[in-house]
Amino acid sequence: MTSLNLLALVSIGYVSLLFLVAFWADRQALRGRSARFMRSPLIYTLSLSIYCTAWTFYGAVGYAARSGLEYVTIYLGPTLVMIGWWWGLRKLVRVGRSQRISSIADLLSARYGKSNVLAIGVTLLAVIGVTPYISLQLQSITLSVAIFAEADPARSYNESGTVFWIATGLACFAILFGTRNLNANERHHGVVIAVALEAVVKLVALVAVGIFVVWGLAGGLPEVLARIDASPIGRWQVDGGRWVAITFLAAAAFVCLPRMFQVMVVENEDERHLRIAAWAFPTYLLLISIFVVPIAALGLELMPAGSNPDLFVLTLPLLQEQNGLAMLSFLGGFSSATSMVIVAAMSLSTMVSNHIVMPIWLRSTDAFGGASVSGDVRSVVLFARRFSIAAVMGLGYAYYQISGGGAALAAIGLISFSGIAQILPALVGGLFWRGATRAGALAGLFFGFSTWGYTLLLPEVAAGLFSPQTLTEGPFGLGWLRPQALFGVEGLDPIEHCVLWSMTLNVAAFCIVSVASFPSPMERLQGAQFVHVFDHSAGPGGWTGSVAQSEDLMIMSQRILGPEEAQAFFQAAVERQGGPGPLPEPTPGFLEQLERELSASIGAAAAHAMIGQIVSGAAVSVEDLLAVADESAQLLEYSSRLEAQSVELSRTARQLRETNQKLTQISEQKDAFLSQVSHELRTPMTSVRAFSEILRDNPSLADTDQHRYASIIHDEALRLTRLLNDLLDLSVLESGQVTLNVSRRSLSDVLDHAVASALAGADRALQVHRDHSREEVVLETDVDRLAQVFINLIANAQKYCTSDTPELHIEVTPSDQQITIDLRDNGAGVPEGFRDVIFEKFSRVTPERAGGAGLGLAICREIIRRLGGDICYLHGHSGAAFRVTLPIQSKIEEIR
Amino acid sequence: MIRSDGAGGRDELRTPFVERRTYRRRRLMDIARIAPLVGALLFMVPLLWPRQDLYPAPDVPSGTPMSSALVYIFAVWIGLVVFAVGFSYAVRRWAVHWTGLDASAEVAEVLLEPLPETPDTPPASVAAARDEEQA
The missing domain is CATH 3.30.565.10 (Histidine kinase-like ATPase, C-terminal domain)
Incomplete structure (x- = not known):
């Protein structure tokens, strides 16, 4: 018999391996050198397998042992969704990538005009819906450990202590790898790789147990089929309503569960991975579920009566003294539980911190008048995420302690599914119907969620809240309000009843209120962006390959900063990083610096949009455009002011030029005038001088000549006087005096x-x-x-x-x-x-x-x-x- | 409802008559839409099968045996997977605009037309600058 100590040792070894793998992957991704397989469709497909939780691993067999083939609906729903990937998931992934969506709450909020009320609603719904699910995982680990403890002669097993430490360990893992840094893409390579590894482990474990059961215990395929037919579940007996309802629920939950959205949309590296995942993931589901019925049938046959069918996967090998197989099986169940808890806690924490904690924090700091510095906010976001992970895990633990872990595993899973499925109408409507409005989405969510709570959650989970009288006769004696027979519809299975009413009311409220209300401009813009995403967004490709990114960044920076500055900046970055290549790796730090550098030239919003476009391949969102438009408006205003000033300057310059020209002209006129005046004065002066010289030098001149010369001098003097008089007159007249x-x-x-x-x-x-x-x-x-x-x-x-x-x-x-x-x-x-x-x-x-x-x-x-x-x-x-x-x-x- | 499914080229014509390749691709996408519905219907077929009698005669098993249901469900399932594999290869063959690696290059063309005044590629120029510095 395997001892508890060996079990603990193996578990710790396995967890350390997970830590190492996640650490290695994170490190590679941080250096921008992630290996090719880390971005491959295979990893994507494997990471999708967190859909298969411990509920699948242990619960499916128990489910089959109780209700026959009905368990398979849980996997048929997602299979159908994957088969229709071309017009469903592909659109969702494209929207998620082009709008840089971080969670399902973020998606709905973005689609319906960035409504935070809607985001808070979806977040709360997700927390309420997923918390029991998390406690379910904790329970499954506890149960499986208890199986080993029972068999261990030297038992020193404390159940609640184990659960506490497991929850703490998982929270640490999620905090360590889920919130290591704030990535613009919200991608967590370490977690994804660890989840993929766990996916392999759980598949191998379940298939190994299956093969052991079919060929080891039953002795071959025909024999096993015969033994199935002879077992208590040997007849085809499913409730048609439940069959359809659960298939639908599983399909809806596959898309709407926060953890599924995280791995399927947020962590998606390339939309084209869906092409492979479309057949690889159904294959995975098929392999997971194909051995469930044989294990259940053999378990029912071989195990002593009254043993828990949920744990057949573990107890069957133990019964047959296959300790190694049992250990593998335990690791498979452990993997299913841990990977689900980690990713669920991570995705929930993103939603809680983004839509609840951060808005409150920002508002409170605004109230104190504190300016929000970017580094400041980063650390607050990280803290909020870590705190949220711890809180979510704490909630799961608390729920486990309160509920006592009694109910059958599958029941909680289905209740959780039908709660989460209430998001579906708003999601599908948002992707395919432009008329869907925020008010409609809120109304649909409200009605669907409250109907779910009233008809399924409270009666099933918190049965103490309703008196037996309420259940049988309705609240206040109102028979048509009986929680499990709403409007007099009796005789339905609770799940079927809940799905029928909650989805009907949800869809009806969503459609009626959407049609009746009028969307805001932001909603209409976003609606067009979402519904016609293939017209609006760039191609499917992810910008994989860091060198390509660096080159594109370089080209863009050259255009904005100028070649010399850009080259100097990149050169400095290369030296700082100490890398071998001619270009720096696009690390978050480098991108942040580059964005700051660019924003000095083109504005913060435009810089963010451009870098986002290159690095994540995301299309520019409406918000970005609005921010860019704001900046351009400011620039325009500034430039128009400059323009006005320059026009005024040029007018003044023209006036100055004209004045100068006039002055020059006047000066020329003055010069010309002076030269003419001197010329006019010189002519008479010359004759005066000449004749006076004659008179002076020739005293022997005849009187007549003397008289003649003197009168000439006199005439000339008169002429001079006249000229001077005229000049004086003219100058007086001209000067206006x-x-x-x-x-x-x-x-x-x-x-x-x-x-x-x-x-x-x-x-x-x-x-x-x-x-x-x-x-x-x-x-x-x-x-x-x-x-x-x-x-x-x-x-x-x-x-x-x-x-x-x-x-x-x-x-x-x-x-x-x-x-x-x-x-x-x-x-x-x-x-x-x-x-x-x-x-x-x-x-x-x-x-x-x-x-x-x-x-x-x-x-x-x-x-x-x-x-x-x-x-x-x-x-x-x-x-x-x-x-x-x-x-x-x-x-x-x-x-x- | 679906104006463009992103499988065509950027400026593809929207005329009644398109070339054979485009026509094939569009019919392929029709199949993609119908497939999940067909799958769902096939999965619902067992609901019509005879069930166990409420008052079964002793020693006479009534209703459909579990093994047949099991075989049917998983056969349909495998059929769907095979269809998905086929569709995946068909997409690769017909929807080249979507699968082709040149989609990202298209984006680059739009945002980053090469600088006309600097003919040399940026990495080369950076390398050159670095060489100069070292010299």
Whole structure:
């Protein structure tokens, strides 16, 4: 007989092996060097086998011994789900990967507009549903140990102590490998590899016992079939309702159980692994269940009456003194229990910490005004996960202690399944129906879950809560509310009854409320993303192969940071890591640094989305897009402010340029003016100097000559004076410092005075034609200045008119506001090319005949402008013609 | 209900007439949808079998023997597994867009078009930079 000590030794050795394997796998994954087989479909398929818990390993035989072939429905459901992988699981896995889903609660929350209420609901449901299941595993280990203890002569076995230490050990394992680090993908290579190893152990163990039973005990296949038919379970007798209901429940639980979701979706390396798993996993289930009936039948036949059929797998080899086989069988059961507990605790802790602990913690720190630093949050998340694992395990242990571990294993399993299956309508609806809304999902979950609790959980598990009277006559005597005969449907099996009502109410509430409610924009976006995931997400491939990732990261960084900076950054990372390759391994630390580096250039959200896209192959989620849009909006605002500033700057620059141009022009004009002035001054000065030198050097000059020379000097001096007067006048006019003496006088008088002054002392007669009747206009203006203008114009006509009999016509045309005075002579006029420049300073049409300096018309124009009028040359006349336009009421104030 | 099942190419035509290969693939996907239903129906067939009498005559076993049920259920099961193996290979043959390794390259094309101004590949340039440093 195997002693308890040997058993303990083997168990500890086995657990150490698991620790080593998990540690090794984690280490390899951390270095980014995970072996090829670690990412293979085989490992994926084996990890799926945590579906087969101790309930399968021990319970299936007990189930078969009690109810015949019905046990097989537990495996038919998942088989059917796997067969339909192409349109079911594949979509689920694709959604999970592209949305970076961390748990089933996260999936539903993401689908229904990131609703945390929904996530909390699913989490609570999962905890309530899975806790009995965990305690079931603890119970199975205890029972199996007890079998050995009974057989051990030197027994020193303490049941509750064993359970406590097993629970603690499993919690340690889950904490050590499930929360070692926070991975963006939520993948745990160590745990997965350990689970795969355990899957092999339990399959080998059960098949070994099966082969021993069929060929060792029964003596061959035909014999075993005959002995089955002769046994108490030798007839086909299943309840059709239960058969269908349990198949459905198993299928639903296969998808909805948190631990199944963890290994199937979250830990999935590559969507294409499903292609292999689609036939490999049904094969695994088939092998697991094919020997169950023979073992049950032989057990019923050979074991003493009253022995627990749940433990036939263990007791049959022991009965036959096959200690080695019994030990293997024990390890198989141990594996089934431990792998389930570890993964279940891990997945539940993810849900509890993500959806319950973290929101509370973040809210509380917000209340204290603490800023959430990323490193800070990481450690808090890790602590929350560890705490949650311990709590879940504690709950399982507590449940085991309270329930006393009496009920048949399979019953608890089915109750748990039907609770978890309540998630199915919201899940399937979320994946295939865009109209599914958050309110609908909540309503469905609420009705389904409460019906399950009322009709199955409370009557079966906490029977003390209901008095026998309530069960038989309904609460408060309401017969239609009897927990196990709702609405008068009697005679159904409790499971069947519960599935019927909970699923009906669940689906009905889900559909009706979904149709009646209106989804938020986020829900609608996410709904489209989920339902049409194959249109929205990238291909199925996982970004396996770390070198490819590093290269892609390098290319992306080069585009964002610039080639030199990116290469320097990667080079530094290589040196830090001390790796052999030219590129660094994409470790979490490196990725975090790179993300920070990139976020400086393109914003945190965009950087996170881009790195996530490359490393995990996940599509960019709506949340990411919103965050990126926020950042871009800020950038846009900033850049539009910059743009406005730059427009203003360029406007100012243009103004400055224009001003500068004007100043340069003015400066040039000034230079030109100065040179002309000096030229004009030099001409008379030259003759003055020359004639004064003659007078000084030739005292013997004749008197007539002396007189002539002196008068030339005098004339030139006069000319100089006149020129200087004109210049002074012009500068005063131009600078605007002129004071106008406004008075009222008739135009006729002004013209009379001008004609008289201009023609006084003229050497040749100029005939002036005037129409005095039209000149009787009273002007209010500076009369002297106006007269000066007319004198100048008349003198010009007198001076330059080329006609033999020079004539000047002065025509006055008064109107309401202004008066026009045209002065035309009958000469040749101003040549075409000079007409534009005659009003400029020092412009002379015929320099050889010049009497003046060419300032007359310039002065005229300045005066007339000062008086509020204008002067211009009239085209289209044979002689020179000038038009003076004047306002009748001089607006002196404005002029000044 | 299923607008695209992700098995086709990115810009595959949605016309009534497609090439033979695409047509085959789509019919394959139809089979994939029907298979679980057929499997479920086959698993339910034993429910119609005669059961044990409520008042069985002594020494005359009534109803279907357990062994036949066992053989039937596992035969159907094995049949489904064989179908799944076949389907798996059919997917590999027909749904190349889904199984092909170039799917990830497609993603890379979208996100990371190669830099036009740096013709050399990044690893080479890093190696070059490193060589220079060592020199």
